[in-house]
Amino acid sequence: MEERQRAKLPSDTLDRARVLRGYATDAERTIWQRLRNNQLPGFKFRRQYPVPPYIADFCCPSARLIVELDGSQHSQHTDSVRTRFLESKGFxxxxxxxxxxxxxTDAVMEAIWNACRSAAPHPNPSPVGRGA
Structure with missing residues (x-):
């Protein structure tokens, strides 16, 4: 069986993601402390996750969920372009x-938990031709 390989990321994107991990904002540190080490059962998050040309603050690949924390430097137009791009990639x-x-923090974590659960496939899907 052929082993599936990950697509190679541009080195500048990967390097930038590594650098950003060392310069987390207070908000990013707060949320990361609650997301790391599988603290949301069944959902593993990664921080500063590259989706070239962007780097998402947090991503749960299995739920195809990206969590972004916006500070005062964010603009609605730029964020909406970024969101549309990430959604076009299936997130x-x-x-x-x-x-x-x-x-x-608790309300944010609850919203993230709810988003993960609604994005995850049902553990016992309906047989073909049944259900919604």
């Missing part, structure tokens, strides 16, 4: 303001 994107992540 669901949810966004939170940095102050939400810091001041309403």
């Amino acid at each position: 669901t994107v949810i966004r939170f303001w940095d102050n939400e992540a810091l001041q309403q």
Whole structure:
């Protein structure tokens, strides 16, 4: 059987993602402490996840979910272009303001958990031709 290989990322994108991991904002650190080490059962997250030409703040590849934390430097137009691109790659994107992540961490985590569960396939799908 042929082993499936990951597509090679452009080295500049991978290098930039590695650098960004060392310069996390307070909001990113707060949410990462709650996402890391499979703290949401069944959902493994990665931080500064490359989806060239972008780097997502957090990604759960199995749920095809990207979580973005937006600070004051974000513009609605740029974020909407970025979101459309990520969605075109098959991801669901949810966004939170940095102050939400810091001041309403439990509510943000609940929203992430709900998004993961709604994105994940049902463990016992209906047989073909049945269900919705």
